[in-house]
Amino acid sequence: MGQISWREVTVAWARTSELEKFTHADVAAMGQTQLDRFRELSGDRARGFLAGRALIRALVQSTRGPGEVLVDSRCHRCGGEHGRPRTADVSLSVSHAGDLVVVAAAAGIVRLGVDVEAQTAAGRVSELGSLFREDAAPDLAGWTRVEAAVKADGRGFEIDPSAVIMHDGPRDVHPRVWSAALPGGVTRIEVATLSGPPGHVLSIALG
Template identity: 85%
Template sequence: MGQITWREVTVAWARPSEQHEFTAADVAAMGQGQLDRFRELSGDRARGFLAGRALVRTLVQSIRGSGEVLIDSRCDRCGGEHGRPRTAEVSLSVSHAGDLVVVAATAGVVSLGVDVEAEVAAGRVSELGSLFPERGAPDLAGWTRVEAAVKADGRGFEIDPSAVVLHDGPRDVHPRVWSAVLPGRATPIDVVTVSGPPGHVLSVALG
């Protein structure tokens, strides 16, 4: 497991293949909906879910103290338990990339998003060119910043990625902060690309 902090956000990551302590019983303690979701998964997806929920529990307990961590991940559109995880007093965001899961957490109810991509997936960005017909697809880091901002906004697929505009911040500030402007949103979202797990590009958005 690795961990970094940016502003008031804690970002942690782990490899599902190395996680063996968090079990279905631990998932059940986070709510029946979480157990139902876990039972729908198998193989790598099930291991990724367990590792992600293990990180969620660790970060939430660190932020608000020990005790039970109940999660609601119902989708706003269909009601299924595959939406972003929510819990009292803490904002969360989760991202997966192969054998890696990343969780961002911060106290309070804020707009928070995290996105991670393996560096070996850089060529995949060119496949996204059709999503950016006017200005071309961003590089891998730029794509993670767009994705993190969209996650933080909360509307997900309702937002056209090409409509997200990233304004470059001061170059002498580290980590460099971009200001993401999203259609239909009154205020911008701050986004950074931070030093995370080796071999991966990781961006965090906070609004």
């Protein structure tokens, strides 16, 4: 497991095998809908769900103190239990890369997004290149910044990724911070690529 902080955001990650003691009984304590969602999954997806909920519980309890952690993950479009996780008084975002799970948490209600990609997934950039103008296609780190930004916005990939404009901030600031302008967005979202899990690229968006 690993953990870093950026501004008011705490980011934690783990391999699914590191959180095997977190079981369906723990998920049930987070709400019946979470247990129902878990029962719909199998194999790697079920293990990833368990690991993600384990990290969520740990981060929420660290942020607001011990006690039960109830989670709502209803999709705002269809009402299904596959939307982004939400809980009282703490903002959350989750990303998966293989058997690695990353969770970002911040106190209060903020725009928050996290994205992680394995460095070996660089070929994915070529696949995504068709979404962008040839002279504007991002590298792998750039792609994680775009994905983190649309997650923080809340509309996800209802937004055309090529319509997300990244304004680079001062280069002498570490980590470098980009300001993401999204179509129809009221305010810009700040994005940074951080030193996270070894062998991976991780970006956080905060608005």
